[in-house]
Amino acid sequence: MKRLKWVTIGALTLAILGLSGCGSNEDVKNASDSKSITLKFSVWETYEAPGMKEIAKAFEKENPSIHVEVEVTPWEQYWTKIEAAATGGTAPDIITMHSNESYRYMSNGALLNLDDLTKNGNIDLKNYKKGISDLYTYEGSLYAIPKDVSTVALWYNKALFDEADVSYPDDTWTWDTFLEAAKKLTNPEKGIYGYAASNNSQDGYNNFIFQNEGTKLNADRTKSTFNTKNTVEALQWYIDLATKEKVSPTSAQLSENDPAAMFQSGRVAMITHGSWMANQFKENEYTKENADIAVLPKGKTRAAQLNGLGYSISATTKHPDEAKKFLTFMASKKGNTIQAENGTAIPAYEGLAEEWVKSFPDFNAQAFVDEIDYGVLRPFNQATIKWETLETETLQEAFNGKVSVKDIAQDIQDGTDKIIKEAQ
CATH class of the missing domain: 3.40.190.10 (Periplasmic binding protein-like II)
Structure with missing residues (x-):
């Protein structure tokens, strides 16, 4: 299969180094707490940023040695910035991924393979709306965990x-x-x-x-x-x-x-x-x-x-174990419940949509949830x-x-x- 050319040899080399640095699932569960590290988490939606910061704070409370810095870049500049960072090997550790762009990043080795998180039971894709993970699957491997659904x-x-x-x-x-x-x-x-x-x-x-x-x-x-x-x-x-x-x-x-x-x-x-x-x-x-x-x-x-967004990890992250730990938290029922209750987005995690609806008492937000049953994947x-x-x-x-x-x-x-x- 042909590959897109925007990732440089240097970036691909860094991607390989990032992949080779990945630990086992046991390492993910027991990421070192001996020193404080900072993960950078990129989002483009200004109105979702507060919710994402709330999830980060909940994670930090359970993992005091890991700090999560939420970076907000407007949609108009987001992908230009992410591409430049990926090419230069300086991409954020966690990248909010859109189905418009996912193939480019997956096919160029810019994202970390997340199969280990699903194969060993850390994340069960059966918990998420069917079809969303397909948007972030490349050559049989998963490169983003479903974040939300939208209609x-x-x-x-x-x-x-x-x-x-x-x-x-x-x-x-x-x-x-x-x-x-x-x-x-x-x-x-x-x-x-x-x-x-x-x-x-x-x-x-x-x-x-x-x-x-x-x-x-x-x-x-x-x-x-x-x-x-x-x-x-x-x-x-x-x-x-x-x-x-x-x-x-x-x-x-x-x-x-x-x-x-x-x-x-x-x-x-x-x-x-x-x-x-x-x-x-x-x-x-x-x-x-x-x-x-x-x-x-x-x-x-x-x-x-x-449609639905996903959480990805940059292949060049210097902290793959900690990044996986944070991603696993965001993908958990607890992380998705926070996303629902603060109105960030309709969680891809099944059974939590009603909590999102409650955050918009002035609107009939239930209409969006009702449409999920007959939604057609983009x-x-x-x-x-x-x-x-x-x-x-x-x-x-x-x-x-x-x-x-x-x-x-x-x-x-x-x-x-x-x-x-x-x-x-």
Whole structure:
């Protein structure tokens, strides 16, 4: 299998040294307490940082000789910083990993193999939501422990609904109900739109594709299925919300105004967005008072995109035993309970989602949890970032109203197949 080239020989050498320094499982359990060491733990979500620091403090209380320093880098700079650090052999000990990027880091030897933690019983993957660990498995080995799960639901503005005399969304809503409400909520004179249909797969159109029983990859994720009836039909319906129905800002408007920002300022009555936004909207005075959540409107079936983050260890860590000890704590029921109770994220650890819901009394956060049962794991393979970029760039012409999805679907499928083949 081909390897990506961004990790230097020096970094790979350090990675090998890091791996060779790994102790046995007994060493993990009995990491030396004879001297104090510091582990660096990278996260990108500002609103999750307090929760991660709380987990670190709980770990430090049980392990006073190990200090955990939580480093927060905004998403816009996070991967550039991590890549540079990995290339230079200075990556943080613990890296919060995203499925968008996992293959690159796994395939380049930048992450520590964690098979020993699962084989000897320190961590049991049966405790976590099925499918999330697949996002962090490479050539049969595990490189990240599931951290959380996320779904995408319908955020809506109660004040705008009340003003337009529209009933709040619930689980009886269909695509037709949704469109009818969006039309009533749209007020061009006031610059208010019913919904924001952005060129975004995770927060937007993937969910509608799945609800229409469409797919983007075949079962073994080796071929694109983009140019199929259900996928094209759903995507065109979604784009038509802006180009035909006029219930959404144009693509040009959304390129200058983030849907979440428009929602927070009362210019959009509904957006589809993730469970990870709950903390941000909780901290915003306007959305805390006016926003709420419902499950996505039903298409041919119920569906919502499912994703999850993971905890990884850098292959160049100087403290592999201590890093594994901390990761094991974070992955434990205790660590996940802390994550749930402080509202950091929906834990990937089964049975703790309700604790996360309780941390958002102002919102119907249960909607996100309800969707987990019918969540569709985000389409992924070794070339996800490349073909998703091709897809987004090619679809822009359709979002601009210049072509139909049908006109460009085969180009996207052929281009995706070429990218996947080149990555194999």
